[in-house]
Amino acid sequence: MLAGTIAIAIGAVIVWGIWLVMGSNAVPAGEQRAIHAVEAAGMHDVLIGGVDLLACHDNEASRHFSATNALGKRVEGTVCCGLTSLSSCTLRWGR
Secondary structure, X not given: OHHHHHHHHHHHHHXXXXXXXXXXXXXXXXXXXXXXXXXXXXXEEEEEOOOOOOOOOOOEEEEEEEEEOOOOOEEEEEEEEEOOOOOOEEEEOXX
């Protein structure tokens, strides 16, 4: 009986941890995928940083980036990508 209760508690903690990681965008977007998304927006000299917590919608991966835009100005933002390769990536500004 006690073992079953402990197993349920551990399972609940694991599920909660996975939900927290997914919901807070703590999963990094793939580096090449993020670079491709920024370059597809017409930017170059892309530098990819780490995860940008809470910058994207739930169930999206994120990466901070800096790049040079078409006017030669350095800009910063976040790349948000769906968790599967079938989903596209979007750029977010305002960091």
